Amino acid sequence: MRISAVELRRVRLPLVAPFRTSFGTQTTREVLLVHVLADGAEGWAECVALEEPVYSSEYVAGAHAVITAHLAPRLLGADLTAEEVATLLAPVKGHRMAKAALETAVLDAQLRTAGTSLAAYLGATKTRVPAGVSVGIMASVPALLDAVESYLAEGYLRIKLKIEPGWDVEPVRAVRERWPDVLLQVDANTAYTRADAGHLARLDEYGLLLIEQPLDEDDVVGHALLARTVRTPICLDESIESVGDAVDAIERGATTVVNVKPGRVGGYLESKRIAAACAERGVAVWCGGMLETGIGRAANVALAALPEFTLPGDTSASSRYYATDLTAPFVLRDGHLDVPTGPGIGVDPLPDVLAEVTTGVEVIEG
Numbered sequence: 001m002r003i004s005a006v007e008l009r010r011v012r013l014p015l016v017a018p019f020r021t022s023f024g025t026q027t028t029r030e031v032l033l034v035h036v037l038a039d040g041a042e043g044w045a046e047c048v049a050l051e052e053p054v055y056s057s058e059y060v061a062g063a064h065a066v067i068t069a070h071l072a073p074r075l076l077g078a079d080l081t082a083e084e085v086a087t088l089l090a091p092v093k094g095h096r097m098a099k100a101a102l103e104t105a106v107l108d109a110q111l112r113t114a115g116t117s118l119a120a121y122l123g124a125t126k127t128r129v130p131a132g133v134s135v136g137i138m139a140s141v142p143a144l145l146d147a148v149e150s151y152l153a154e155g156y157l158r159i160k161l162k163i164e165p166g167w168d169v170e171p172v173r174a175v176r177e178r179w180p181d182v183l184l185q186v187d188a189n190t191a192y193t194r195a196d197a198g199h200l201a202r203l204d205e206y207g208l209l210l211i212e213q214p215l216d217e218d219d220v221v222g223h224a225l226l227a228r229t230v231r232t233p234i235c236l237d238e239s240i241e242s243v244g245d246a247v248d249a250i251e252r253g254a255t256t257v258v259n260v261k262p263g264r265v266g267g268y269l270e271s272k273r274i275a276a277a278c279a280e281r282g283v284a285v286w287c288g289g290m291l292e293t294g295i296g297r298a299a300n301v302a303l304a305a306l307p308e309f310t311l312p313g314d315t316s317a318s319s320r321y322y323a324t325d326l327t328a329p330f331v332l333r334d335g336h337l338d339v340p341t342g343p344g345i346g347v348d349p350l351p352d353v354l355a356e357v358t359t360g361v362e363v364i365e366g
Helices: 060-075 082-089 096-114 118-122 141-154 169-178 194-206 220-229 243-251 268-280 294-304 351-357
Strands: 003-021 024-038 041-047 128-130 132-135 158-162 183-187 234-236 257-260 284-287 336-338 358-365
Touching (some): 003 060, 003 096, 024 096, 041 096, 060 082, 060 096, 096 118, 096 268, 118 294, 141 169, 158 169, 169 183, 169 194, 243 268, 257 268, 268 294, 351 358
Parallel strands (some): 132 158
Antiparallel strands (some): 003 024, 003 358, 024 041, 128 336
16 A cells, blocks of 8 residues: 555544643643555544643654654655564664554555454454543542532443542542442553552552552652552553553563553554463453543554453543543443444544644644
């Protein structure tokens, strides 16, 4: 398949409510979309980098720049398959989110041509996936309880609470006391240090599924030490950028659960390899989220349908974040989202919505 053009489209969508984590509050979501044209086919993907480099070193403007100057030129005019994209882009160090978007767009075009869904290509065994929801840091515990109550009423099967120093034990206790049997986990986004091990151990009594990324992403040893202090399973997110990282962390005893975010690890092909490596070692995996629009959400739902994904992921309905999504909305039904069955990622951007929220377009041609 010959790549003739790469279109980079910047869009901005308002969030239905502010979303606060330990690295900031978002009220809108700026998204970089990658649209690949190849041999009469087209493919879409979403780069999950945030507007600022607070989750990782990548950010929207940086991803746009590196694709324009260094990544897209390596693909333009090449006759290739999606499985070859990573090798062609390997000379450029890092920038996994940008690379993932390009690889996914090429894969979408390839699968649309073949008439094959991404779920089928990856080896999915489920037609729908259980949906969890991520709840940001709130202004008060009563506000948190109201939010959780509304999500449970919508049918979400798992609740994830964002935590940080000063907002951890009390909100977790309040949620657990109100809902003794709900599947509950917490996400620290690297907000703690090794010195907080004793404090984090206080969460053990609340029957959490996991504590996600409590320490800095570079501190794999610290996570291994923490795992000896707390009984709650340690889940790694930011620390895992490749299958090698996953295997290393598991062998060090730093994690017994892995959050697989395709953008963070370089794409869906690497995500599948990570899931397989974890399953071989008895480590559970689930699919994380980055407030994706329907374009990114469709691909995530396909990944979450693989048999290795045994825990509910952050595969929320479109309405969790957006009043109007870029695609036909993903709707929660009995706590699940349907896996797209159409060719490629199985969804298309809605032209009128796309035009309304677009802030800039750049076309790179060979």
